[in-house]
Amino acid sequence: xxxxxxxxxxxxxxxxxxxxxxxxxxxxxxxxxxxxxxxxxxxxxxxxxxxxxxxxxxxxxxxxxxxxxxxxxxxxxxxxxxxxxxxxxxxxxxxxxxxxxxxxxxxxxxxxxxxxx
Numbered sequence: 001x002x003x004x005x006x007x008x009x010x011x012x013x014x015x016x017x018x019x020x021x022x023x024x025x026x027x028x029x030x031x032x033x034x035x036x037x038x039x040x041x042x043x044x045x046x047x048x049x050x051x052x053x054x055x056x057x058x059x060x061x062x063x064x065x066x067x068x069x070x071x072x073x074x075x076x077x078x079x080x081x082x083x084x085x086x087x088x089x090x091x092x093x094x095x096x097x098x099x100x101x102x103x104x105x106x107x108x109x110x111x112x113x114x115x116x117x
Contacts, residue, residue: 023084029078
């Protein structure tokens with residue numbers, strides 16, 4: 001088993017959460033979302049994000065609007081719907097619980113290994 005595969009699966013698992021979090025304070029177009037993800041070291045390609053944005057829109061979590069651009073074609077700006085905002089609140093709680101659980105498990109296992117030496 002290769003660690004790169006596992007790391008990729010872990011990133012995919014939290015990508016929706018990251019995208020919704022990026023959009024919680026302001027609308028953004030796809031390039032801005034990708035840039036913020038890359039700045040955070042979340043390696044994502046355009047081919048991954050477009051279907052995900054469509055799925056989130058179809059689920060009622062995102063809406064979008066077209067806005068003219070001075071430097072090219074119109075841009076599609078995504079924003080959270082009220083349902084998306086509530087969904088994100090739930091994901092924040094779930095993430096917090098998950099981080100605490102993983103930290104507890106990994107701390108227990110680390111402490112157990114160090115005391116068995």
